[in-house]
Amino acid sequence: MENFEACEHVFELQKKYKNKAKVTDVHYRLKKLKAFRDLMIKNKAEIASSLAQDFRKPGLESDLTEVLPIISMINLLEKRLGKWMKDKKVKTPLLFKGTKSWVRREGKGNCLIISPWNYPFQLTVYPILTAFAAGNTCIVKPSEFTPSTNKIVRKLIEQIFTKEEVSIFEGEASLSTELLKLPFDHIFFTGSTNVGKVVMEAVSKNPSSVSLELGGKSPCVIGPNVDIYKACKRIAWGKMVNSGQTCVAPDYLLTLDENRDQVIESLSKSINKFYSQKKYATNEDYSQIITERHGLRLEGLVKDAVNKGAKVHLGGSYHPASRVMEPTILSNVTSDMKLMQEEIFGPILPILSFETTDQMIEEINSRDNALGIYVFSDDKKFVDEVLNNTATGGATINDTLLNVGHPSLPFGGSGKSGIGMYHGKHGFDEFSNLKAVLSRHSDYGAGYFYPPYDEKKKSSMDSLIKKFSRFF
Numbered sequence: 001m002e003n004f005e006a007c008e009h010v011f012e013l014q015k016k017y018k019n020k021a022k023v024t025d026v027h028y029r030l031k032k033l034k035a036f037r038d039l040m041i042k043n044k045a046e047i048a049s050s051l052a053q054d055f056r057k058p059g060l061e062s063d064l065t066e067v068l069p070i071i072s073m074i075n076l077l078e079k080r081l082g083k084w085m086k087d088k089k090v091k092t093p094l095l096f097k098g099t100k101s102w103v104r105r106e107g108k109g110n111c112l113i114i115s116p117w118n119y120p121f122q123l124t125v126y127p128i129l130t131a132f133a134a135g136n137t138c139i140v141k142p143s144e145f146t147p148s149t150n151k152i153v154r155k156l157i158e159q160i161f162t163k164e165e166v167s168i169f170e171g172e173a174s175l176s177t178e179l180l181k182l183p184f185d186h187i188f189f190t191g192s193t194n195v196g197k198v199v200m201e202a203v204s205k206n207p208s209s210v211s212l213e214l215g216g217k218s219p220c221v222i223g224p225n226v227d228i229y230k231a232c233k234r235i236a237w238g239k240m241v242n243s244g245q246t247c248v249a250p251d252y253l254l255t256l257d258e259n260r261d262q263v264i265e266s267l268s269k270s271i272n273k274f275y276s277q278k279k280y281a282t283n284e285d286y287s288q289i290i291t292e293r294h295g296l297r298l299e300g301l302v303k304d305a306v307n308k309g310a311k312v313h314l315g316g317s318y319h320p321a322s323r324v325m326e327p328t329i330l331s332n333v334t335s336d337m338k339l340m341q342e343e344i345f346g347p348i349l350p351i352l353s354f355e356t357t358d359q360m361i362e363e364i365n366s367r368d369n370a371l372g373i374y375v376f377s378d379d380k381k382f383v384d385e386v387l388n389n390t391a392t393g394g395a396t397i398n399d400t401l402l403n404v405g406h407p408s409l410p411f412g413g414s415g416k417s418g419i420g421m422y423h424g425k426h427g428f429d430e431f432s433n434l435k436a437v438l439s440r441h442s443d444y445g446a447g448y449f450y451p452p453y454d455e456k457k458k459s460s461m462d463s464l465i466k467k468f469s470r471f472f
Contacts, residue, residue: 004175004178007139007169011139014110014137014164016164017137017164017165018109021135021136029135030081032132032161033132037071037075039156039159040071040125044063044067046152047066048062048063050148050152051149053148054117054148054149055146055323056284056287056288057242057287058284058285058287061241061242061285061287067121069122069126070122070126073126073130073407073424073427074129076408080424081133084428087105087437088103094464096446098440098442098445099440099445100438100439103435103436105428105429106432107131107134107431107432108134108209108433109184110136110137111131111136111186111187112139112179112187112188113138114187114188114189114191115141115142116143116191116247120142120146120149124140124149124150125153127427128166130428132161134428134431136186137164138165139167139179140157140166140167141169142168144172144173150170153168183206185208186208189210193416211418213247213371213413213422215345215417216343216371216413217252217340217342217343217367217368217370218250218251218374219250219364221364221376221386222254222259223256223360223375223376225377225382226376226379228259228263229269229270231376232267232269233270234398234399234400235267235349235376235400236270237400239400240271241401242287243288243325243347244347244348245290245346246345246401249344249345250400251344252351255351255353255360256355256356257355259353264313264351267349275327280315280326281319281324282322288322288323289323289346290323294345295320298325298347298348300338301338304339305330305333305337310333310334310337310350311331311332312328313329313330314326314327314328314329315327325347327349330351331351335366357386360386361390365389368415368416369414370414371412371413372392372394372395372396372404373392373395373396375387375398376398378398393413393421404423407424408423408425409423409426410424411423
């Protein structure tokens with residue numbers, strides 16, 4: 001772990017610089033953002049190599065899920081940041097005659113970003129660049145599980161940003177604990193719900209605004225009037241990309257009893273087509289599990305489910321030597337199984353079947369709100385029924401994950417799956433304070449009602465209240 005004193009030193013440097021960061025203009029911010037984009041593209045192969053070293057992430061998958069979202073975000077900022085940074089005028093009501101008012105967006109100040117291991121490049125760089133675009137300074141603590149990716153992130157960041165703007169500190173989880181003791185202006189955390197609670201406890205001691213991108217059990221629903229094979233192909237991709245180590249991956253699948261067998265068959269066919277070698281331990285298109293501990297946990301979830309009556313239709317085995325968990329499909333799943341009591345975060349897909357669509361909705365609502373929900377059906381009435389009667393951070397209809405990748409859609413949780421939204425304009429707002437500004441330019445309005453309160457002023461106030469009441 002790096003010396004915590006070094007973190008404190010940089011924190012003080014950024015504290016002195018943060019008011020200068022707030023007033024940097026759009027040209028300065030965009031110059032650095034575009035420079036980072038160009039540097040990132042130039043080093044794309046090294047980024048992919050680093051991700052492969054950490055957990056054998058396929059190169060194309062790295063481009064698609066780690067690099068492309070950042071390019072899209074910077075492209076959007078290039079078009080819109082100037083507009084977002086401008087003051088927004090507001091109308092002047094009668095009582096405020098003689099004034100003008102506007103809302104100014106400014107950076108929150110010193111930000112702490114704690115990023116996860118599952119998408120270690122994207123989920124570290126994306127909030128850094130968003131925070132910088134809004135006029136903030138950042139101290140960043142990436143995951144200790146991805147040292148190779150952390151190295152390339154640091155290399156790229158340090159070539160573009162000064163340490164007063166962005167500084168990265170690596171270390172064990174204990175470093176995050178120490179950093180959370182510092183009085184940051186905003187904390188942005190991506191990770192598990194349990195650690196999110198630790199962050200909130202720290203915030204209670206040093207009050208600040210906070211963004212929590214957590215997780216939960218994101219449901220996937222196959223309803224009536226649907227092409228089952230096409231749906232299952234999309235579900236299989238959303239579940240197996242990054243070996244299921246995705247916070248918004250479909251966590252469990254709900255279908256009607258009458259479609260259950262076809263769903264299982266179609267999922268198996270799709271997965272076997274994706275990974276045709278079926279030698280998952282050596283398949284370069286299939287990621288490793290991040291650590292042996294995480295892999296053994298997944299193996300334990302499957303064993304627990306099987307011991308309690310679940311049936312394995314595909315996969316089911318963990319290979320410790322290569323840290324690979326096979327794509328796994330289970331049925332006969334019940335609520336007392338561990339894999340239905342916690343977020344799976346791996347390539348294991350439990351299938352639950354029901355007689356009616358109402359029962360599927362009841363099952364979803366028996367759990368805490370998740371980050372996402374995926375609804376497959378060409379029946380608009382059914383889709384609306386699911387969306388109207390469930391609560392999640394986001395939703396994709398007839399596909400998986402795509403709402404998260406859209407640069408202009410908000411991404412975040414609902415209830416226990418997170419606090420705050422980012423991506424696009426929503427990210428700029430998340431890292432901004434709204435400052436209300438009013439300027440008086442002539443002596444009208446409220447000044448009339450300064451003391452002493454004579455009868456004339458009381459009569460004027462009565463008339464004013466009567467006039468205002470006509471608007472309601």
